[in-house]
Amino acid sequence: MTSVHRGTAAAHARAGRSVRSLRPQGYLWVLPALIVSAGILYYSIGYTGYISTLDWDGSSPAPEPVGFDNFVTLFGDPVFWAALQHTVLFFVVTFALQTFLGLLLAALLHSNIRWRGLYRVLVFVPVVIAPAFMAPVFRQIFAADGALNWVLEHIGLGFLTHSWLADSATALPVVMLIAVWGSTGVNFILYSAALGQIDPQIVEAARMDGAGGVRVFWSILLPSVRGTTLALAILTAIGSLKTFDIPYLVTNAGPNHATEFLGTYIYTQSIPLAHVGYGAALSVMLLVIAVIMALVLNLRRERGEA
C-alpha cells in the first residue's frame, strides 16, 4: 500500500470514526424490545413470585404474607400432581403422534403428486382455526348423541359408542386428539421445509443400492430432520405446559379434573376461586418446570450436534 493509499485509508478511518460517533449505537435500536422483555416480562415474573408469597384474592387492599405456605400446599395438592401428570402424558402422546403424522404427510406430499397444493392447505387449515370456534363443534362431535357415535352406529360399530367427554377415562384422549388435529399442520410445514433441504442424490443413491421406501424413510429422512424434530420437541413441551384452551373450552377441565392441566388449574384458582397467591405459586412452578424442560432438551440438542 502506498503512502497515498495509507493516507487515504487513514482519512477514511478518521471519517468513519467521526461518522460512527454521530450514529446511534446498536443497542438503541433494541431498546424498545429490551424494555418490553426486561421491563415487562421479567418484572411480571418477579411480581408473580412476590404474589406467590401472599394469601390474596387479587383485589383486597391488605394481602396477607404467608411465606412459602402456598408452595407447601402445592406439593401436597393432588390436583396439581394430576395436572402435571396430564401435562407429561399430553406432551408424550401429542408429540409422538404429531411427529409421526407430520413427517409422514410431509414425506407423502414431498413427491410431485396431483393436487399437492390442495392437500397441503387441507393439512394446515386446522392450525389457523381458533380453538374457541371449534370447541362447540368438538363438544357436539364427542357428545353421547353426537356425530362420532352416530357414525359408529351407522357403520356397524355401535358397540364402540361412548360418552367420550363424560368419562374420565376417555376425556383426556379426546383432548389430545383435538390437539393433534389442531397442531399437526405445524409439524407438517416444518418437516416439509426440512425434507426440501435433503440432497435428492442421496436418496437416489440409496434407491440404486436397493433401499425400499421404509428403509429410506428410517435411515435417511429421519436422521436428516433430527434438528427439526428436537426443535418441535421443545415447542411441543412448552405448548403442553401452556395448554389451556382445549381442556377449558371442551371439557372445562373435567370430569373431576380428568383433563385438568396446569394452565386450567392456575385459571380456576386465580379467577373463580380468587386464590391469586396460590395461583401465582402454581405459575412459578410452571415456570420452573418450563426452564428445566428447555434446559434438558437444549442439552440433548447440543449433544446431538456434537
Added chain:
Amino acid sequence: MRNAIPRRARVVIAAGTVALAGVALSACTGGQPDTSASGGTTEISWWAYGPDVSVVDQYLAAFNEEHPDIKVNFKLISQDTYDAVLRPALASNSGPDVFTEDPGARFEQFQSYGTDLTPAFEDALGSDWSSQLAQIGVDAFTKDGKLMAAPVGGDFAGTIWINQDLFTEYGQTPPTTFDEWVDVCAAFRSHDVGCFVQGAQQTDFDQDMFQAIADTIEPGLYSEAVAGDAAWDDPQLVQAFQAWGDTFTNGIMQDGALGITQFPDANNEFLAGKYAMVMMGTWYMQNTRTDILTAGMTAAGNTGAPFVAVPIQFPAAVEGGTPGGLFGNSGGGLAVSAKSAHKEAATTFATWLATAPAGQQVVADLMVNTPSLKGITPDFAALGLVAPDVQQPKIEWMIDEASKVTETRKLVDPDLEQALGTALTTIAAGDASPAQAAATLQQTAESLRG
C-alpha cells in the same frame, strides 16, 4: 464493512417498525366503550352475564322513556369468563359504570368495588324502602348496613320445566316421585325421545338439583349443612347424594351429562325439542312467552311451532318424601362502580330498574326474574303466552311460591361451592360412593371453617 442495506432503507424500516409497534400497543389497550357526556346525553356502560340482549333492550327502552338523557351501553359477558373480565376492569380505571353481580360468593368478591345505594333508594321509596322490596333481595346485597347493589328481581330454582306437548303426545303425566320419573323416562326413551337433559359439567346446576333432592328428603337440611349447622355426611344428606348418583344409572339423567354444559348445551337441547324435561328455575318463565320462546327455539335450530313449557315441582326423591319447593335469592344485582365517572347517571339507572314501578313492571313482564318491588305482577294479557290457560296458573303459582322462599341458593364460600361440585361430579362419574364423597366434603367444609 459497508452496511449492505442502504441508509434510507434502514430509516424506512426502523420507522415502519416503530409505527407497527405503536399500532400493536394501541390495539392492546383498546376495547373499552367511551362513556362520556355529549349533547346533554350521558352515556354509561353496563356489564353483565345476563339476561339476553333482547331482554335488556326492553329494559332500556322503558328506562329511556323516563330518562332519555341517559344512554346505557350494555355488554354481555359469558358467565364462564365474567370474573376474569370483570376483576381487572374494576381494578383499573376503565371498568364499567354499572356491573351485575349475583349474590353469594361473587357479591362477596366484588362488593367493595361498588357504592352505597341506600341514599338513592331512600330518595326513590322513602325511609321505609326496604319493606317495599323483597327482603331476600335486600339481604343478599347488604353489607355492613349498606346496600351495595340494587336487587332487580328474584332468582329461584327447584322446579323442573317440561315440554307439555311431548308429555301430551306420548301420554305421560309429569312425575311426582323418582319412581314415576324413571317410568316416564323409560316411556320417552321407547319412543326415541329424550327425557331429562342436564348439563352436569356446570356444577352450579348440579347443586340446584342436589338441593332440590335434599329438600324433598328433609327440607332445610341442605341449608343447615351450608351454614355449618349440619354435617354433609348426615345420613339424610348421604341419602340425597345416593339419589343424585342414582339418576345417572336409573335412566333419568341423559347419557353423557357430565360432558355437556347447562348453558348453552342443555338449554339448546330442550328448546330444540329433543328432550321433555330440564332443570331450570324462575328465569325460564320467559320461555312461556311466544316471542322469546320462538327466538330461543330458532337459535337452537328448531323452526317448529312454539311448544308449551310449564314448571312442575321437583319429584320426591325417596319414599315418603315430599315434592320440592323453591329456593333461591335475588337475581343479579346492579352495582354502581365506585370509580364511575358518571356515578349519578349510573345510580339513576340501577335504582330505577330496582324501584320504579315502570322498571319493575318490565322485569315482571319479561319473566326472567320475579320482581323485587312488592305488588308488581306480570301483565299476562299483554304478554302473548303460548298457552295462557295452561301456563298462567303455573306462573302465578311459581311467583307466589317464590315470595315465601326462605332458603337461599348460592353458596357464599367459593371453595365450599367447588368442593360440593366436585363431590357431585365424582359421584356422578362413579369415582366415589355417596358416603365417601359426603365424608370428603365434610372434611373440606371443616377445614374451610378453620
